[in-house]
Amino acid sequence: DADVTQTPRNRITKTGKRIMLECSQTKGHDRMYWYRQDPGLGLRLIYYSFDVKDINKGEISDGYSVSRQAQAKFSLSLESAIPNQTALYFCATSDSGTSTRQPQHFGDGTRLSIL
């Protein structure tokens, strides 16, 4: 079983719909992240959370919101989806114990298409 699980794997939806992408992890990590990947732009950070009560905006948070329901769960919402939010979305986790040293562990991504 994957350590970081994202659902759904693929999603096609229409402009204006509310979308939730979910992420769960079994690694026991306290830190979780949401990234967006667009062709030619690499990965950009949307939101991150260092523990259940901590939520922080990343570089491109407009149009998105998150919820950290438990240490193992971190969901990303698009309240009213628009076509330029079409992208590949990644959830990642890391351990704060030796935070800078530890790499982030990624889920397999959710490909979201907004028509």
Add this chain to the structure above:
Amino acid sequence: AQTVTQSQPEMSVQEAETVTLSCTYDTSESDYYLFWYKQPPSRQMILVIRQEAYKQQNATENRFSVNFQKAAKSFSLKISDSQLGDAAMYFCAYRTNRLAFGKGNQVVVIP
């Protein structure tokens, strides 16, 4: 702000040959880590290699090695004896509290 720059959007290499991907970064921090991630067509993000900024010795993982030049803020990845399975997008990443990615290098392996 952390910035990571990868030039050469696409690199081609003959099977069994060597290819080097360049990466530069901008920082005022002294303690940080650098990573190379591989993203094959399956779209998974796979950690290839990591380098601690305080270590002068370059990291090596099997056929993958880095050339870390701290003063120049340069962190290149060398893939030796290239294999077909090395074909992927490679991302350089810099980390203090958060991870900042470059835009990626596409590696094409020619049989």
